[in-house]
Amino acid sequence: MKKIIFLLVIGFQLQVFATDFNVIDYGAKADGVTKDTKAVQAAIDVCTKNGGGKVIIPAGKTVMIGTIYMKDFVTLHVENGAVLLGSPDIEDYTTDTHKNMYKNEPHMDRCLIFAKDAKSFAFEGYGTIDGNGHMKNFNRKTGRPMMMRFLNCQKIHMNDITLINPAAWTSAWLYCDEIVVDGIKIHSRVNGNGDGLDFDGCTNVRVANCSFDTSDDSICLQTSRPDKPCKDIVVTNCVFTSKWAALRIGLSSRGDFDSVTVSNCTFHDIQDSGFKIQMNEGGEMKNMSFTNIVMRNVPRPVFMTFCQQRAGVDAPMGMLPMKAMHSFIFSDFIVDNRELDKDSSFFLTGMPNHYINDIQINNVQMTVAGGGTKEDASKEIKEYTLDVLGKWWPEFYLVKTLPASGIYARHIKGLTISNFHLNTVKEDKRKPIVFDDVIDGFTSSIFLNRKEISKRDIERK
Numbered sequence: 492m493k494k495i496i497f498l499l500v501i502g503f504q505l506q507v508f509a510t511d512f513n514v515i516d517y518g519a520k521a522d523g524v525t526k527d528t529k530a531v532q533a534a535i536d537v538c539t540k541n542g543g544g545k546v547i548i549p550a551g552k553t554v555m556i557g558t559i560y561m562k563d564f565v566t567l568h569v570e571n572g573a574v575l576l577g578s579p580d581i582e583d584y585t586t587d588t589h590k591n592m593y594k595n596e597p598h599m600d601r602c603l604i605f606a607k608d609a610k611s612f613a614f615e616g617y618g619t620i621d622g623n624g625h626m627k628n629f630n631r632k633t634g635r636p637m638m639m640r641f642l643n644c645q646k647i648h649m650n651d652i653t654l655i656n657p658a659a660w661t662s663a664w665l666y667c668d669e670i671v672v673d674g675i676k677i678h679s680r681v682n683g684n685g686d687g688l689d690f691d692g693c694t695n696v697r698v699a700n701c702s703f704d705t706s707d708d709s710i711c712l713q714t715s716r717p718d719k720p721c722k723d724i725v726v727t728n729c730v731f732t733s734k735w736a737a738l739r740i741g742l743s744s745r746g747d748f749d750s751v752t753v754s755n756c757t758f759h760d761i762q763d764s765g766f767k768i769q770m771n772e773g774g775e776m777k778n779m780s781f782t783n784i785v786m787r788n789v790p791r792p793v794f795m796t797f798c799q800q801r802a803g804v805d806a807p808m809g810m811l812p813m814k815a816m817h818s819f820i821f822s823d824f825i826v827d828n829r830e831l832d833k834d835s836s837f838f839l840t841g842m843p844n845h846y847i848n849d850i851q852i853n854n855v856q857m858t859v860a861g862g863g864t865k866e867d868a869s870k871e872i873k874e875y876t877l878d879v880l881g882k883w884w885p886e887f888y889l890v891k892t893l894p895a896s897g898i899y900a901r902h903i904k905g906l907t908i909s910n911f912h913l914n915t916v917k918e919d920k921r922k923p924i925v926f927d928d929v930i931d932g933f934t935s936s937i938f939l940n941r942k943e944i945s946k947r948d949i950e951r952k
Contacts, residue, residue, distance in 0.1 A: 523553030557583025569618030624658025692719025714746030773811030841902030861915030
């Protein structure tokens with residue numbers, strides 16, 4: 492009898508001081524059919540109550556859940572061969588998970604995994620989180636839950652895990668600090684608006700060694716609140732393919748953006764733009780470096796706009812004043828767009844009397860299909876005024892073909908282009924570089940089809 496009591500005491504102590512909490516021990520069936528939300532949440536709650544540890548999604552099992560809530564010091568460990576699967580039923584997604592911060596998109600308010608005011612939590616393992624976001628399950632009418640949303644959280648890690656099939660964005664990180672994302676894979680193609688990592692008003696963010704295949708922007712930097720800047724952001728050693736942009740900065744831009752570096756990345760088969768940098772809601776954007784980038788089949792390797800448009804659901808109804816956009820370096824690019832059409836240029840544009848300031852474009856080797864006509868060369872490009880924009884974003888389709896085969900820059904102060912090599916597969920009647928209302932624009936070592944061109948061959952309007 493004493494021996495039995497002793498074993499019970501030891502078992503109780505092991506449970507109290509355990510650091511691994513297997514969801515099966517908390518009632519999960521893990522058969523991919525039963526909804527195990529309560530069991531997974533119970534494991535999370537016990538884990539945080541005991542001071543932290545790992546909540547285990549075991550190998551070889553599929554655990555289906557609705558909305559769960561991450562807590563302090565919890566690591567959600569999805570073992571190799573395990574799947575954490577989102578429920579196909581919208582009613583399993585709660586309505587207390589904050590909201591999507593973009594206007595006209597309340598159908599994306601719900602989410603699968605949520606955290607608020609939590610600290611030091613993590614996601615890891617070589618398993619998969621599957622949002623089960625197929626269009627047969629979710630649409631604008633039913634609602635399309637995001638996979639993850641974190642609000643006012645600190646010290647978040649995400650390592651090695653695979654995230655697939657969200658019904659909307661894969662993740663929204665709102666006003667969080669100290670974020671490390673390393674070695675993950677995101678595949679989000681089964682529904683629309685399949686963003687990868689969206690950092691809104693976040694600071695001290697490091698993303699490295701990741702791959703993205705997304706139906707919308709792969710990484711977004713945003714500022715939906717004027718008091719929450721997006722700053723100190725590093726993205727490195729990543730691979731991007733996307734139906735829209737690889738990396739978008741701005742659009743939602745009420746707050747400031749400062750100190751962003753992107754390096755050692757490859758982009759391929761992007762439908763819209765490589766770097767899409769857009770300021771339009773009153774913040775200041777500055778101090779950004781983009782280096783050692785290889786692009787293949789990426790129309791508009793760089794697309795920069797400075798204008799006015801309301802993007803955020805909480806933004807004032809009127810247009811906010813244009814503040815500032817300055818200090819950018821784009822260096823050491825290889826761009827191979829020979830398989831695309833003639834719309835494959837760098838496009839940088841401010842507005843009359845509202846300039847983008849201080850841009851450098853250095854050491855670029857770029858191949859394009861060519862084919863631009865004399866009519867294209869003399870084309871007048873629309874400004875991104877409100878009558879042109881309507882109620883939507885400053886997109887390329889509003890202006891279409893540009894009068895330059897390599898770089899078209901408009902309303903810029905302080906633009907330096909050096910060691911720029913442009914090759915055209917077919918003859919192109921457009922100038923390789925066009926400056927339109929560019930003040931203090933300088934060029935050196937500009938080559939077209941391996942021949943250095945003079946400054947007279949660069950059009951200035």
